[in-house]
Amino acid sequence: MCVLRVVPNLTAADMSAAVDEHAGVLGLWPVMDHGWIVTLADGEGHQLSVMTPDASGPVNPDVSVFVNDVREAFERARRMGVEIVHPLTEEPWGVTRFFCRSADGRVINVGMHTGAR
Template identity: 55%
Template sequence: MSIQRIVPLLTVDDLAEALEAHCRALGLTVLMNHGWVAFIGDERGHQLGLMTRDASAPVNPEVSVFVDDVEATHDAVRAAGLEIVHPLTHEPWGVYRFFYRDPSGRVINVGTHE
């Protein structure tokens, strides 16, 4: 497995307000907006995720890690004895993903684009 990108995710109360504030403050542009989650970034590949409430998972993740082989990563996470908090799921927006909780209680979204 190899990591393709890692993006921090901030939980926000008002997505539109957060998008406007962060884009204006940091000079970033909206790369994707699903209404509940959005990613902003620049031409060099720097990104920040903003979300209100995850559309299908029981908790919001704090970071997204995109990998080339999500099933191999899932196996590695299970072998490490970490808690899976959202199972491997083919999401309707074109992402295959799962969430795990690290020893500090942080939730990590691991996925790949389909």
């Protein structure tokens, strides 16, 4: 299992204003828009996500970490006794993911692109 990408997640009350602000200030543009989460990027692969309440999770994660084997990451978290905040779930938008809470209280969305159902 290896990490492929790490994306910070910012919660916004006004999605449109937040997207416009980060696009204008940072020169990023939307590369994914599900309505409740928009990921902005540049041509170098740097990314930032802005979100309103998560579509299926109980809380908004602080960061998303994409891996090549989410089931292995989930089993590692379980073996270590890490708190699972959102169970391993195949989401309808083509991501399999789970949320865990780090020792410092941060919520990590660990996921893998698996294709839309």
